[in-house]
Amino acid sequence: MTKILEKLLCLALYGGLQKEQYRQIEPEIDEANRKSLVILSTACALFFLVRAGLFDANILALNKTLFSTSAFLFLILAGINCLSLVKRRPALIHLCAYLFLIIYLGIGIFSSVGPESVQERTTLYLVFVTAAPMMFALNAVELAIIMIPMELLFLFLIAKYQSAYPVYVTNCGNSIFFAISGLLLGIYTSNMKVSGIYNAYMNSRMEEIKRLNDDLTRSRADLEKALADAEHSNRAKTIFLNNMSHDIRTPMNAIIGFSALASANIDDPKRVRNYLEKISISGHHLLSLINDILDMSRIESGKMRLTLQPLHLPDLLANIQTMISVDLEAKHLHFFTDFSALTHENILADELRLNQVLINILSNAIKFTPAGGNVWFTLSEHESHDDGSADYRFVIRDSGIGMSQEFQKHIFETFSREESVTVNNIQGTGLGMAITKNIVDMMNGQIAVWSEEGKGSEFTVSLRFQTASSAKSESGSASKLASAPTSLPDSTSSSELADSKDLADAKIFAGKTLLLVEDNELNQEIALAILEDSGFTVEVAGNGASALRKVEIAPAGHYAVILMDIQMPIMNGYEATKQIRALSDPAKSQIPILAMTANVFEEDKTRAREAGMNGHLPKPIEVSKLFEELHRIFCTSN
Template structure:
C-alpha cells in the first residue's frame, strides 16, 4: 500500500514536471511565433513608412519649389505690367523716368526696379549708372526672363530677376531690359517648415551647389557648397555624390542619404521652374526610423502583452498543481515579479515611442494615420496620432475616436466623394503600388475649414498577417491661402493692366478729340479777333464778331471746366454739402438756364412734376443742378431742330421715414445710342462718335462726371436708348425732408367747383388735374385748344361753368392766347384764366393780359404754387413792379483792385470804370495791406482781391486787413475775384473773412449783381 502511494507520488511528480515543461514549451513557441510575426509586421510597416516618407519629402519639396516659382512669376508680371502702363510723358526726361520708377516701386512693392539701355546705362529711381560690370549678363540679348545669382555687394542673398524689353526708347537709345533685386532670405521665410531644432531644413541652391542664402542647413556651415559637404560626409559615397552633381546640372529631382558629423541625413531636392535653382529639404534619418518604431509599436506591444497574459495564466495553473511545493512557489513568485517588470518596461517603451512619434510628427509638420485590413479589405484597426487630433482641435481619443468615420465625417462635401473613392481604391490595390495622394478640406473644431494634404500607401505581406496602411497628414492651409493670394494678385494684376491699357487708349483718344475740339473754338476766337481788328470801323460787323467770340469762349470754358471737374472728382476733392433746398426753385432755375438754347435750336420743351408732396429737402443744390444741366445739355446737343426734350420729376413712395425718394427723368428724341455704347456711356473720355464725325463737340466727360456726382449723392443713374429714336436718362435720389409735405387740405372757396386744364402734354394734364383734385376741385382736361373752347360752351349751356382755367401757352392746333380770347368771349371777365408755360412770357405778357389772361404760372408747376395762385385774388392783375435803381448808383464808388496780372488788371479796370467805379491798384497782397494801413475811413468802399499772388496771397492779406485797429477799415467788404473757381475755393474765401466770391473769367452781369448786393 505504501509502495503504491509512493508510485502514485512519483507519477504525480512526473505529470507535473511534464505539464510544466509542456507549458514552457508552448509559451516559448507562442513567444517565438509572435516575435517572428511582429518582426514581419515591423519590416512591412517599415517598408510602407519608408515609401510614404520618400513620397512625402518629394511632395514637400515640390510644393515649396512651386511657391518660389510663383513668387518669381508674380515679380515678372509686376515688371511687365509696369512697362505696359508706361506713357510717353514718363520718358520725357531722367526726372520723369525716375518718378515713374519710384511710383512703380511703391505700387508693386518691388526692390530697386531698373531699366537698362543698349549702351549699358542703368536707370533706377535714384541714380543713373554707366557700365554693366555688376550686371554683365544683361548686356547679352535675352529671349525671356533671366535670374542671376551674381555676387552683388558681397552678399549672395541678393539675386537679380530680369526681363527683356521691346518697343521703348529713352533719350535716343533703345531700352533692352528691366530688372529687380530679390532678397532670397525674405522669400524663404515664408517657406520655413518649422524651427531648426526639429531637425528639418529648407534651402535654395544654385545648380553649382552654391547656397543662395546664409540660412543653417543641418550641421553644414551656413552658405557652404552642398557638393563639398556631401563629398566630405562620413560615409562619402562617390556614386551618391556624382548623382547629386549630375541631378543638379540637369535640373532633375532626386533623393540621397549620407552621414554628416555623426548624423544620418536624408536629402531631397527638386528644380525651381524657370530658374537655375534647386530647392532642397534635409531631414534627419532618425526622424523616419523613430516614426517607423512608433507606427509598429502598437502591433508589437499587443503581441507582447498577449504572450505575457498567456504565460501568467499557465503559471497560475501550475501554482494550483504545485501548491504543496515551496520551490515551485518561489519560482512562481520570481516569475511573476520578472513578468511585472517586463510589463512595466513594455509600457515605458510604449510611452517613450509615442513621445518620439509626437516629436517626429511635429518635426515633419504632419500627423500620422495607420490602419490594418484583412484580405477582404475590412478594417481591423485604426490609429490616429495625437498630433493629427491636435491639428483638428481634439485632445483625446474620446473626442476623436480611432474610427475611419472620425475623419471622413469632417470632409468638406465638395471633396468627400472624391477623397473616399481614391482612399478605397488605394486600400483595395494589394500590390501596394498605388499611392493615396489627395488635397481636401476638413472641418476643425475651432478654426473652421482648413486644407490638408494626405499621402499614404499599403504594405502587403505574404505571410497572412494584417495589411498595413500608413498615411501622413500635412496642414497646407497657409500654402493654399498663399496660392489663392497669388492667384488673386495675378487676376488683379491682369485686371489692373487691362484697366490701365483701356485708360491709356481712352486718354489717347480723348487727347486726339480734345485737340480738335479745343482748336475749333480757339480758331474762332483768334480768327474773329483778327477780323474785328480788320473791320474796326464797321461797328455792326465788329459786334457780330464779338458775339461769336463770346460764344466760342464760353464753349472753350465749358470744355476746360469738364476736364477740371473730372480731375477733382477722381482726386476726391469734390464734397457733397447738404443744405435746405427748394425743388421748385431748382426746376425753375433749370428751365431759365436752358430756355435760350431751347429756343435757338428750335426744340419743343416739356417740363412737369408728378406726385411731388415734399418740395423742400436737404441736398447739394449746386451738384443736383450740375447733374440735371449735364443731362439736359446732352439732350439738346444730340437732338435736331424740331425735336422734343422733356424733364420730369416724380416722387416715389418707397422712402424711409423723414426722407423722400425722387426720379429725375430727362428724355429726348435725338440721335440715340447703340446698345454697345450704352455699356460704356458713363466711362470717362467715351463718345460714340467724335466731333469730327458727328459735328457735335464735347469732352466725353459729362456723363462720367454726372455718374460720379450721383454716386456721391447716394443715388443711381440709368440710361435707355435706341439709335434714331432718342434717349432717356433716369436719376434716382433720396433726400432728407426738412419740412412737412405741402398742405393737402381742400381750399374751401373752391371746393366742388369745376376747373379746366388745356395742355398738349398728357403728363402735364395728368399732374395738374391730380393737384386740383387734392384741393377739392372737379377738374377736366384736354390736349386741344379747340376742344377747350367747346367744353367751355357746353359747361355754360349746362349751367355748370368752370371756376378756373389753366391753359398752356403753346398748343399745336391753337395758340393759347387765342384760346383765352375765345373763352373770354363766352364766359366774360370774372373767371380766372391762368397761362401755364415753360417759356419766358415777358414778350407776350401785354398781349396776353389784353386777351383776358389773369396770371402766369411757370412749368413745372408744384402743388404749393398752384395753391398760391388759386388762393390769390384773380380778378386784379399783378401790380407793376417798382422801378429798380439804375446802375448809376455805382457812380463814384471807390474800389481797391488787388491783382498781380497786368492783363487781368486792364480788363477789370475797363469793366469797373465803365460802371462808374473809381479804382486804385495794388499788384500784391502785401501792397494792399500797406495801402489799407495808410487809408482813411471811407477812402475805399470795397476791395476786389485776387488769391494767388507772389509775395502775399489773398487769404493772408484778408486776414491782416481784418486785424487792423481801425474797425471801419477792418470791416471793409472784400470780394475774392480769382481763377480758383471751385466750391472749396469759395468756402476758403468765406472762411478767410471775405464777403463774396467771383470766378474768372469775369461774368460782367454776375459781377455787377454781387457788387450791387454788397454796396446797397
C-alpha cells in the same frame, strides 16, 4: 551591402531618416526633447520625493538621502529647461538629456549596491532602462553611449549580489536580456518619435506650401488685374490726351483765328463785332470743357462731396427754366413741364449738384433736338417713407436725333460721343453724362436712358431725399411754373458786355474808389478797363501784403469795395482778408471784399466766406455777374 550599411547608419544617427531630412527637423527634435525633459524631470522629482518620505525602519537611510538628493537634482533640471536660454541652445538640451539619463541610471546603480532591498531597486532600474529612452527623440548612438556603460556597471553589481535576486534576475543572462531589450525598445521608440516629428513637420510644410501656392495664385491674379488696370489706365490716359488735344485745340483755333481776322479787319466794326461774338462763344465752350475736366477729376479722386441743405424744389425748377430759356428760344423749341405730382416741395439736397445733373441732361436735350422740336420735363413724387424721405423721379424727354443702341451702352463713359454727333458738328466735351452718372451714384440714385434714332431720347433720374418742413411756397409753387419761361442769357458775349454797361448807367459807381488786388498784369488790364469804364476810380495792389498796407494807410472810407484775388505771392487773398477784418478801425475792417479767383470749387467758396469775404466771383469774370455783385454790395450798404 553598402546600402545596408547606409540604412544602418541612418537608423543609428538620424532615426531612420536621411541626413538632409534629419537636419530639417533638428529644431523640432530639440524642442521635443526639451519638453520631455521638463515633464520627466518634474515627474521624477515628485516620485522620489514621495519615495523618500515612505521609508520604514528596514530601509537604508542612505537610500532616503539618495532619493531626496535626486528629487532636488530633477527639480533643478526641470527649471533649467524652462529657461529661454536653453531654448536657444540645442547643445544644452542634449546635455540636459544626457544628465537626466545618467542621474536616473545612477540612482538605480547606487541604490543596488549591497544586498538590502535589491529586488525593489533592481525593478526601479530595469523599468527605467525599458521606459526612459522611449520619452526622448535621441538617436541610437546617443542612447547607446549613455546606456551601455551604465548597463555594464549594473551587470557587474548583479554578479556581485546575484544570490539576493529571488524573482526578477536570477543570472547574468536574464540581466543582459533585460538591458538589451530595453535599449533596442528605446532606440525603436526614439526613432518612431523622430519619424513622427518629421511627418508632422512635412504636414505643416505641405500646409504652408499650399497656403503659399494659394497666396501666389491670388498675388498672380492681383498682379494680372493690376496690369490690366494699368494698361486700361494708360489707354484711357492716351484717349483722354487725344480727346483733350482735339477738344481744346478746336475752340483755341477759333479764338486765335478770329483774333487774327479781327486785327486784319480793324476798320470794319461790323465784321470785328461778329468775330468777337465767335471768340466769346469759343471761349465759353473752352471754359465749360475745363470745368467738366475738373469735375471729372474731383469725382475720380474722391474729392467731390455732397452738401445737404434745405431746398425748395419749385425755386430750383424755376431757376433751371430761366437758365435754359435763351437756348430754347434760340432754337424755337417747345418746352413742356409737369410738376403737378409733387407733394413735398421742401427737401434736403445738394442744390448745386442736383442742378448740375438736370442742366446737363436738359442741355443735351436742347443741343440734340432740331429747331422747332419738343422737350418735356416732368417731376413726380412716387412714395413717402416712415423715415421722412420720399422718392422723386425726374424725366426729361426730347424729340431730337436719338441715339443708336450700341452708343447707349457707352453713354455714361468718359469722352463717349455718338459718331453722328461728330458728323453733324455738334460740339460737346463727352464728359457731361459721365459726370451726371457719377453724381447720381453719389446721391444713391439711379439713372436710366431710352432712345431711338430719329425719334428722340428719354432720361429718367430716380432719387430719394429727406423731406423738410421749412416753407417757402408762396411764389414758387410747382403748379404755377410756366411751361416755357424766358430769361437773360447765362453766358457773356460782346453784346452782353455792352448790355452789362447799362447796369452802370445809374452812376452809382461814379466817384467810388475800388481796390483791385491782382498779381497778373493781363488780368489787371482787363479789370481796369471794365471798372474804369463803369465810373470807378481803381487802385491796384500786386499781392495781399500790398493791399493790406494800402488799406492801413488810406483814410477811413477811402475804398468802397475790394476785389481780391486768392493765389498771389507774399500773401494770399484769404490771409489778406483776415488781416483786414482784424483792423481796429471798423470803417476799414468792414470794407466789402469780393473774391475774384480761378478757385471755383464749393470748398473754395466756403473758405472765402470763412475768411470774411462778402462774395465770390469765378474767373474768367462774366461782366454781368461782376456788376450784379457790385450792385448787390452797394444796394445792401445803402
